[in-house]
Amino acid sequence: MTTFDIVDARFVAAAHKPAELPPPIGIEIAFAGRSNVGKSSLLNRLTGRKSLARTSSTPGCTRGIMFFEARARDGLELRLVDLPGYGYAQRSKQERQLWADLIENYLLERPTLTSVVVLVDVRRGLEAEEHDLLKLLEDRGSRSRQVSPVIVATKLDRVPSSQRRAALAAIGRSGPRVIGFSTELPETTEAVWHGLRKAIA
Ligand SMILES: Nc1nc2c(ncn2[C@@H]2O[C@H](COP(=O)(O)OP(=O)(O)OP(=O)(O)O)[C@@H](O)[C@H]2O)c(=O)[nH]1
Ligand SMILES: [Mg+2]
Incomplete structure:
Protein backbone atom coordinates (compact mmCIF):
# COMPACT_ATOMS: atom_id res chain seq x y z
CA MET A 1 0.00 0.00 0.00
CA THR A 2 1.25 3.47 -0.77
CA THR A 3 0.54 6.55 1.27
CA PHE A 4 -0.96 7.97 -1.88
CA ASP A 5 -4.08 5.96 -1.54
CA ILE A 6 -6.99 8.32 -1.15
CA VAL A 7 -10.29 6.48 -1.17
CA ASP A 8 -12.53 9.50 -0.72
CA ALA A 9 -12.11 13.21 -1.36
CA ARG A 10 -14.75 15.89 -1.35
CA PHE A 11 -15.35 19.60 -1.20
CA VAL A 12 -16.36 20.85 2.25
CA ALA A 13 -16.66 24.63 2.21
CA ALA A 14 -15.48 27.91 0.71
CA ALA A 15 -14.76 30.86 3.00
CA HIS A 16 -14.55 34.41 1.68
CA LYS A 17 -14.76 35.96 5.13
CA PRO A 18 -14.01 34.71 8.66
CA ALA A 19 -17.70 33.96 9.39
CA GLU A 20 -17.72 31.43 6.54
CA LEU A 21 -14.90 29.29 7.94
CA PRO A 22 -16.19 25.77 8.69
CA PRO A 23 -15.94 24.58 12.31
CA PRO A 24 -12.35 23.50 13.07
CA ILE A 25 -12.41 19.70 13.01
CA GLY A 26 -9.60 17.18 12.64
CA ILE A 27 -6.23 17.86 11.04
CA GLU A 28 -5.76 20.59 8.47
CA ILE A 29 -2.94 21.01 5.97
CA ALA A 30 -2.98 24.33 4.10
CA PHE A 31 -1.38 25.09 0.74
CA ALA A 32 0.07 28.59 0.46
CA GLY A 33 2.07 30.40 -2.18
CA ARG A 34 2.24 32.90 -4.97
CA SER A 35 -0.66 33.02 -7.41
CA ASN A 36 -0.24 30.52 -10.27
CA VAL A 37 2.51 28.54 -8.49
CA GLY A 38 0.40 25.37 -8.68
CA LYS A 39 -1.38 25.01 -5.29
CA SER A 40 -4.68 23.77 -6.67
CA SER A 41 -2.91 21.48 -9.15
CA LEU A 42 -0.91 19.85 -6.35
CA LEU A 43 -4.07 19.38 -4.29
CA ASN A 44 -5.72 17.60 -7.21
CA ARG A 45 -2.73 15.29 -7.65
CA LEU A 46 -2.60 14.52 -3.92
CA THR A 47 -6.24 13.47 -3.93
CA GLY A 48 -5.99 11.73 -7.28
CA ARG A 49 -8.88 13.86 -8.57
CA LYS A 50 -8.57 15.73 -11.83
CA SER A 51 -10.50 18.82 -10.91
CA LEU A 52 -11.50 18.77 -7.27
CA ALA A 53 -9.85 22.19 -6.89
CA ARG A 54 -10.22 24.66 -9.75
CA THR A 55 -7.02 25.44 -11.64
CA SER A 56 -6.26 27.93 -14.40
CA SER A 57 -3.34 29.42 -16.28
CA THR A 58 -4.78 32.82 -15.32
CA PRO A 59 -3.44 33.93 -11.91
CA GLY A 60 -6.00 34.60 -9.19
CA CYS A 61 -8.02 31.47 -9.93
CA THR A 62 -8.71 30.36 -6.37
CA ARG A 63 -10.86 32.93 -4.61
CA GLY A 64 -11.46 32.42 -0.93
CA ILE A 65 -10.21 29.61 1.30
CA MET A 66 -11.36 26.25 -0.05
CA PHE A 67 -11.69 23.28 2.30
CA PHE A 68 -11.52 19.68 1.10
CA GLU A 69 -11.72 16.45 3.02
CA ALA A 70 -9.63 13.41 2.10
CA ARG A 71 -9.63 9.91 3.55
CA ALA A 72 -6.80 7.46 2.95
CA ARG A 73 -7.17 3.70 2.79
CA ASP A 74 -5.38 3.32 6.13
CA GLY A 75 -8.04 5.47 7.80
CA LEU A 76 -6.15 8.78 7.97
CA GLU A 77 -8.56 11.67 7.55
CA LEU A 78 -7.33 15.10 6.62
CA ARG A 79 -8.60 18.45 5.57
CA GLU A 95 -9.67 43.54 -1.96
CA ARG A 96 -6.05 42.49 -1.44
CA GLN A 97 -6.11 43.82 2.11
CA LEU A 98 -9.31 41.94 2.97
CA TRP A 99 -7.82 38.72 1.63
CA ALA A 100 -4.52 39.20 3.38
CA ASP A 101 -6.44 39.67 6.63
CA LEU A 102 -8.54 36.55 6.03
CA ILE A 103 -5.52 34.37 5.21
CA GLU A 104 -3.29 35.79 7.92
CA ASN A 105 -6.01 35.31 10.50
CA TYR A 106 -6.50 31.73 9.33
CA LEU A 107 -2.77 30.94 9.45
CA LEU A 108 -2.31 32.48 12.89
CA GLU A 109 -5.50 31.46 14.68
CA ARG A 110 -6.82 28.22 13.22
CA PRO A 111 -6.58 25.63 16.01
CA THR A 112 -6.75 22.62 13.67
CA LEU A 113 -3.97 23.84 11.37
CA THR A 114 -1.16 21.31 11.66
CA SER A 115 1.06 21.87 8.64
CA VAL A 116 1.45 24.53 5.96
CA VAL A 117 2.83 23.61 2.58
CA VAL A 118 4.67 26.62 1.18
CA LEU A 119 4.88 26.30 -2.59
CA VAL A 120 7.55 28.00 -4.65
CA ASP A 121 8.27 27.80 -8.35
CA VAL A 122 11.50 25.79 -8.64
CA ARG A 123 12.84 28.44 -11.02
CA ARG A 124 12.25 31.29 -8.55
CA GLY A 125 12.95 29.76 -5.17
CA LEU A 126 12.13 31.46 -1.87
CA GLU A 127 11.57 35.21 -2.17
CA ALA A 128 10.60 37.91 0.32
CA GLU A 129 6.94 36.80 0.49
CA GLU A 130 7.87 33.21 1.31
CA HIS A 131 10.33 34.28 4.00
CA ASP A 132 7.58 36.50 5.48
CA LEU A 133 5.19 33.56 5.42
CA LEU A 134 7.68 31.24 7.14
CA LYS A 135 8.33 33.94 9.76
CA LEU A 136 4.60 34.34 10.35
CA LEU A 137 4.30 30.59 10.92
CA GLU A 138 7.20 30.69 13.37
CA ASP A 139 5.57 33.57 15.26
CA ARG A 140 2.36 31.58 15.49
CA GLY A 141 4.21 29.02 17.60
CA SER A 142 4.41 31.46 20.47
CA ARG A 143 0.64 32.07 20.42
CA SER A 144 -0.96 28.73 19.66
CA ARG A 145 -0.22 25.26 18.35
CA GLN A 146 2.99 24.99 16.34
CA VAL A 147 2.60 24.24 12.63
CA SER A 148 5.30 22.49 10.66
CA PRO A 149 6.17 24.07 7.34
CA VAL A 150 6.82 21.91 4.29
CA ILE A 151 8.41 23.53 1.26
CA VAL A 152 7.40 22.21 -2.13
CA ALA A 153 9.16 23.42 -5.27
CA THR A 154 6.68 23.18 -8.15
CA LYS A 155 6.90 22.87 -11.94
CA LEU A 156 9.98 20.69 -11.69
CA ASP A 157 9.37 19.58 -15.29
CA ARG A 158 10.39 23.08 -16.40
CA VAL A 159 13.98 22.42 -15.27
CA PRO A 160 16.11 19.95 -17.28
CA SER A 161 16.34 16.68 -15.36
CA SER A 162 20.14 16.99 -15.01
CA GLN A 163 19.70 20.27 -13.09
CA ARG A 164 16.82 19.35 -10.79
CA ARG A 165 18.81 18.08 -7.85
CA ALA A 166 20.97 21.21 -7.76
CA ALA A 167 17.93 23.49 -8.11
CA LEU A 168 16.21 21.84 -5.11
CA ALA A 169 19.40 21.90 -3.04
CA ALA A 170 19.84 25.63 -3.74
CA ILE A 171 16.32 26.39 -2.48
CA GLY A 172 16.79 24.18 0.59
CA ARG A 173 20.07 25.76 1.63
CA SER A 174 18.46 28.51 3.70
CA GLY A 175 15.79 26.53 5.54
CA PRO A 176 13.70 23.38 5.74
CA ARG A 177 14.13 20.53 3.27
CA VAL A 178 12.52 21.04 -0.12
CA ILE A 179 10.39 18.50 -1.95
CA GLY A 180 10.28 18.73 -5.73
CA PHE A 181 6.92 18.38 -7.45
CA SER A 182 5.49 18.42 -10.94
CA THR A 183 2.08 17.51 -12.28
CA GLU A 184 4.03 15.97 -15.19
CA LEU A 185 6.14 13.67 -12.98
CA PRO A 186 3.77 11.21 -11.26
CA GLU A 187 6.38 9.87 -8.81
CA THR A 188 6.70 13.32 -7.21
CA THR A 189 3.17 13.09 -5.79
CA GLU A 190 4.25 10.21 -3.59
CA ALA A 191 7.25 12.23 -2.40
CA VAL A 192 4.97 15.08 -1.31
CA TRP A 193 2.70 12.65 0.53
CA HIS A 194 5.71 11.29 2.40
CA GLY A 195 6.63 14.82 3.46
CA LEU A 196 3.08 15.56 4.57
CA ARG A 197 2.76 12.36 6.59
CA LYS A 198 6.00 13.21 8.35
CA ALA A 199 4.90 16.79 9.02
CA ILE A 200 1.67 15.76 10.76
CA ALA A 201 3.05 12.72 12.58
N1 LIG B 1 4.34 22.66 -16.43
C1 LIG B 1 3.66 22.64 -15.30
N2 LIG B 1 2.57 23.42 -15.14
C2 LIG B 1 1.92 23.39 -13.96
C3 LIG B 1 2.35 22.57 -12.88
N3 LIG B 1 1.52 22.77 -11.83
C4 LIG B 1 0.60 23.66 -12.24
N4 LIG B 1 0.83 24.05 -13.52
C5 LIG B 1 0.04 25.03 -14.30
O1 LIG B 1 0.15 26.30 -13.68
C6 LIG B 1 -1.08 27.01 -13.77
C7 LIG B 1 -1.54 27.44 -12.38
O2 LIG B 1 -1.89 26.30 -11.63
P1 LIG B 1 -2.90 26.39 -10.37
O3 LIG B 1 -2.85 25.06 -9.71
O4 LIG B 1 -4.23 26.92 -10.79
O5 LIG B 1 -2.15 27.49 -9.48
P2 LIG B 1 -2.59 28.14 -8.07
O6 LIG B 1 -1.36 28.28 -7.27
O7 LIG B 1 -3.70 27.35 -7.47
O8 LIG B 1 -3.08 29.59 -8.53
P3 LIG B 1 -4.11 30.61 -7.78
O9 LIG B 1 -5.35 29.84 -7.45
O10 LIG B 1 -4.30 31.68 -8.78
O11 LIG B 1 -3.40 31.11 -6.57
C8 LIG B 1 -2.05 26.08 -14.49
O12 LIG B 1 -2.05 26.42 -15.86
C9 LIG B 1 -1.45 24.70 -14.27
O13 LIG B 1 -1.78 23.79 -15.29
C10 LIG B 1 3.52 21.75 -13.09
O14 LIG B 1 3.97 21.00 -12.21
N5 LIG B 1 4.12 21.84 -14.30
MG1 LIG C 1 -5.55 27.90 -6.93
Whole structure:
Protein backbone atom coordinates (compact mmCIF):
# COMPACT_ATOMS: atom_id res chain seq x y z
CA MET A 1 0.00 0.00 0.00
CA THR A 2 1.25 3.47 -0.77
CA THR A 3 0.54 6.55 1.27
CA PHE A 4 -0.96 7.97 -1.88
CA ASP A 5 -4.08 5.96 -1.54
CA ILE A 6 -6.99 8.32 -1.15
CA VAL A 7 -10.29 6.48 -1.17
CA ASP A 8 -12.53 9.50 -0.72
CA ALA A 9 -12.11 13.21 -1.36
CA ARG A 10 -14.75 15.89 -1.35
CA PHE A 11 -15.35 19.60 -1.20
CA VAL A 12 -16.36 20.85 2.25
CA ALA A 13 -16.66 24.63 2.21
CA ALA A 14 -15.48 27.91 0.71
CA ALA A 15 -14.76 30.86 3.00
CA HIS A 16 -14.55 34.41 1.68
CA LYS A 17 -14.76 35.96 5.13
CA PRO A 18 -14.01 34.71 8.66
CA ALA A 19 -17.70 33.96 9.39
CA GLU A 20 -17.72 31.43 6.54
CA LEU A 21 -14.90 29.29 7.94
CA PRO A 22 -16.19 25.77 8.69
CA PRO A 23 -15.94 24.58 12.31
CA PRO A 24 -12.35 23.50 13.07
CA ILE A 25 -12.41 19.70 13.01
CA GLY A 26 -9.60 17.18 12.64
CA ILE A 27 -6.23 17.86 11.04
CA GLU A 28 -5.76 20.59 8.47
CA ILE A 29 -2.94 21.01 5.97
CA ALA A 30 -2.98 24.33 4.10
CA PHE A 31 -1.38 25.09 0.74
CA ALA A 32 0.07 28.59 0.46
CA GLY A 33 2.07 30.40 -2.18
CA ARG A 34 2.24 32.90 -4.97
CA SER A 35 -0.66 33.02 -7.41
CA ASN A 36 -0.24 30.52 -10.27
CA VAL A 37 2.51 28.54 -8.49
CA GLY A 38 0.40 25.37 -8.68
CA LYS A 39 -1.38 25.01 -5.29
CA SER A 40 -4.68 23.77 -6.67
CA SER A 41 -2.91 21.48 -9.15
CA LEU A 42 -0.91 19.85 -6.35
CA LEU A 43 -4.07 19.38 -4.29
CA ASN A 44 -5.72 17.60 -7.21
CA ARG A 45 -2.73 15.29 -7.65
CA LEU A 46 -2.60 14.52 -3.92
CA THR A 47 -6.24 13.47 -3.93
CA GLY A 48 -5.99 11.73 -7.28
CA ARG A 49 -8.88 13.86 -8.57
CA LYS A 50 -8.57 15.73 -11.83
CA SER A 51 -10.50 18.82 -10.91
CA LEU A 52 -11.50 18.77 -7.27
CA ALA A 53 -9.85 22.19 -6.89
CA ARG A 54 -10.22 24.66 -9.75
CA THR A 55 -7.02 25.44 -11.64
CA SER A 56 -6.26 27.93 -14.40
CA SER A 57 -3.34 29.42 -16.28
CA THR A 58 -4.78 32.82 -15.32
CA PRO A 59 -3.44 33.93 -11.91
CA GLY A 60 -6.00 34.60 -9.19
CA CYS A 61 -8.02 31.47 -9.93
CA THR A 62 -8.71 30.36 -6.37
CA ARG A 63 -10.86 32.93 -4.61
CA GLY A 64 -11.46 32.42 -0.93
CA ILE A 65 -10.21 29.61 1.30
CA MET A 66 -11.36 26.25 -0.05
CA PHE A 67 -11.69 23.28 2.30
CA PHE A 68 -11.52 19.68 1.10
CA GLU A 69 -11.72 16.45 3.02
CA ALA A 70 -9.63 13.41 2.10
CA ARG A 71 -9.63 9.91 3.55
CA ALA A 72 -6.80 7.46 2.95
CA ARG A 73 -7.17 3.70 2.79
CA ASP A 74 -5.38 3.32 6.13
CA GLY A 75 -8.04 5.47 7.80
CA LEU A 76 -6.15 8.78 7.97
CA GLU A 77 -8.56 11.67 7.55
CA LEU A 78 -7.33 15.10 6.62
CA ARG A 79 -8.60 18.45 5.57
CA LEU A 80 -6.66 19.93 2.68
CA VAL A 81 -7.04 23.69 2.50
CA ASP A 82 -6.45 25.55 -0.76
CA LEU A 83 -5.51 29.17 -0.11
CA PRO A 84 -5.86 31.98 -2.66
CA GLY A 85 -2.47 32.99 -4.03
CA TYR A 86 -0.65 36.17 -3.11
CA GLY A 87 1.26 38.50 -5.39
CA TYR A 88 -1.62 38.90 -7.80
CA ALA A 89 -1.64 42.57 -8.78
CA GLN A 90 -4.90 42.67 -10.74
CA ARG A 91 -6.99 43.15 -7.62
CA SER A 92 -7.95 46.38 -5.94
CA LYS A 93 -5.91 47.39 -2.94
CA GLN A 94 -8.94 47.04 -0.68
CA GLU A 95 -9.67 43.54 -1.96
CA ARG A 96 -6.05 42.49 -1.44
CA GLN A 97 -6.11 43.82 2.11
CA LEU A 98 -9.31 41.94 2.97
CA TRP A 99 -7.82 38.72 1.63
CA ALA A 100 -4.52 39.20 3.38
CA ASP A 101 -6.44 39.67 6.63
CA LEU A 102 -8.54 36.55 6.03
CA ILE A 103 -5.52 34.37 5.21
CA GLU A 104 -3.29 35.79 7.92
CA ASN A 105 -6.01 35.31 10.50
CA TYR A 106 -6.50 31.73 9.33
CA LEU A 107 -2.77 30.94 9.45
CA LEU A 108 -2.31 32.48 12.89
CA GLU A 109 -5.50 31.46 14.68
CA ARG A 110 -6.82 28.22 13.22
CA PRO A 111 -6.58 25.63 16.01
CA THR A 112 -6.75 22.62 13.67
CA LEU A 113 -3.97 23.84 11.37
CA THR A 114 -1.16 21.31 11.66
CA SER A 115 1.06 21.87 8.64
CA VAL A 116 1.45 24.53 5.96
CA VAL A 117 2.83 23.61 2.58
CA VAL A 118 4.67 26.62 1.18
CA LEU A 119 4.88 26.30 -2.59
CA VAL A 120 7.55 28.00 -4.65
CA ASP A 121 8.27 27.80 -8.35
CA VAL A 122 11.50 25.79 -8.64
CA ARG A 123 12.84 28.44 -11.02
CA ARG A 124 12.25 31.29 -8.55
CA GLY A 125 12.95 29.76 -5.17
CA LEU A 126 12.13 31.46 -1.87
CA GLU A 127 11.57 35.21 -2.17
CA ALA A 128 10.60 37.91 0.32
CA GLU A 129 6.94 36.80 0.49
CA GLU A 130 7.87 33.21 1.31
CA HIS A 131 10.33 34.28 4.00
CA ASP A 132 7.58 36.50 5.48
CA LEU A 133 5.19 33.56 5.42
CA LEU A 134 7.68 31.24 7.14
CA LYS A 135 8.33 33.94 9.76
CA LEU A 136 4.60 34.34 10.35
CA LEU A 137 4.30 30.59 10.92
CA GLU A 138 7.20 30.69 13.37
CA ASP A 139 5.57 33.57 15.26
CA ARG A 140 2.36 31.58 15.49
CA GLY A 141 4.21 29.02 17.60
CA SER A 142 4.41 31.46 20.47
CA ARG A 143 0.64 32.07 20.42
CA SER A 144 -0.96 28.73 19.66
CA ARG A 145 -0.22 25.26 18.35
CA GLN A 146 2.99 24.99 16.34
CA VAL A 147 2.60 24.24 12.63
CA SER A 148 5.30 22.49 10.66
CA PRO A 149 6.17 24.07 7.34
CA VAL A 150 6.82 21.91 4.29
CA ILE A 151 8.41 23.53 1.26
CA VAL A 152 7.40 22.21 -2.13
CA ALA A 153 9.16 23.42 -5.27
CA THR A 154 6.68 23.18 -8.15
CA LYS A 155 6.90 22.87 -11.94
CA LEU A 156 9.98 20.69 -11.69
CA ASP A 157 9.37 19.58 -15.29
CA ARG A 158 10.39 23.08 -16.40
CA VAL A 159 13.98 22.42 -15.27
CA PRO A 160 16.11 19.95 -17.28
CA SER A 161 16.34 16.68 -15.36
CA SER A 162 20.14 16.99 -15.01
CA GLN A 163 19.70 20.27 -13.09
CA ARG A 164 16.82 19.35 -10.79
CA ARG A 165 18.81 18.08 -7.85
CA ALA A 166 20.97 21.21 -7.76
CA ALA A 167 17.93 23.49 -8.11
CA LEU A 168 16.21 21.84 -5.11
CA ALA A 169 19.40 21.90 -3.04
CA ALA A 170 19.84 25.63 -3.74
CA ILE A 171 16.32 26.39 -2.48
CA GLY A 172 16.79 24.18 0.59
CA ARG A 173 20.07 25.76 1.63
CA SER A 174 18.46 28.51 3.70
CA GLY A 175 15.79 26.53 5.54
CA PRO A 176 13.70 23.38 5.74
CA ARG A 177 14.13 20.53 3.27
CA VAL A 178 12.52 21.04 -0.12
CA ILE A 179 10.39 18.50 -1.95
CA GLY A 180 10.28 18.73 -5.73
CA PHE A 181 6.92 18.38 -7.45
CA SER A 182 5.49 18.42 -10.94
CA THR A 183 2.08 17.51 -12.28
CA GLU A 184 4.03 15.97 -15.19
CA LEU A 185 6.14 13.67 -12.98
CA PRO A 186 3.77 11.21 -11.26
CA GLU A 187 6.38 9.87 -8.81
CA THR A 188 6.70 13.32 -7.21
CA THR A 189 3.17 13.09 -5.79
CA GLU A 190 4.25 10.21 -3.59
CA ALA A 191 7.25 12.23 -2.40
CA VAL A 192 4.97 15.08 -1.31
CA TRP A 193 2.70 12.65 0.53
CA HIS A 194 5.71 11.29 2.40
CA GLY A 195 6.63 14.82 3.46
CA LEU A 196 3.08 15.56 4.57
CA ARG A 197 2.76 12.36 6.59
CA LYS A 198 6.00 13.21 8.35
CA ALA A 199 4.90 16.79 9.02
CA ILE A 200 1.67 15.76 10.76
CA ALA A 201 3.05 12.72 12.58
N1 LIG B 1 4.34 22.66 -16.43
C1 LIG B 1 3.66 22.64 -15.30
N2 LIG B 1 2.57 23.42 -15.14
C2 LIG B 1 1.92 23.39 -13.96
C3 LIG B 1 2.35 22.57 -12.88
N3 LIG B 1 1.52 22.77 -11.83
C4 LIG B 1 0.60 23.66 -12.24
N4 LIG B 1 0.83 24.05 -13.52
C5 LIG B 1 0.04 25.03 -14.30
O1 LIG B 1 0.15 26.30 -13.68
C6 LIG B 1 -1.08 27.01 -13.77
C7 LIG B 1 -1.54 27.44 -12.38
O2 LIG B 1 -1.89 26.30 -11.63
P1 LIG B 1 -2.90 26.39 -10.37
O3 LIG B 1 -2.85 25.06 -9.71
O4 LIG B 1 -4.23 26.92 -10.79
O5 LIG B 1 -2.15 27.49 -9.48
P2 LIG B 1 -2.59 28.14 -8.07
O6 LIG B 1 -1.36 28.28 -7.27
O7 LIG B 1 -3.70 27.35 -7.47
O8 LIG B 1 -3.08 29.59 -8.53
P3 LIG B 1 -4.11 30.61 -7.78
O9 LIG B 1 -5.35 29.84 -7.45
O10 LIG B 1 -4.30 31.68 -8.78
O11 LIG B 1 -3.40 31.11 -6.57
C8 LIG B 1 -2.05 26.08 -14.49
O12 LIG B 1 -2.05 26.42 -15.86
C9 LIG B 1 -1.45 24.70 -14.27
O13 LIG B 1 -1.78 23.79 -15.29
C10 LIG B 1 3.52 21.75 -13.09
O14 LIG B 1 3.97 21.00 -12.21
N5 LIG B 1 4.12 21.84 -14.30
MG1 LIG C 1 -5.55 27.90 -6.93
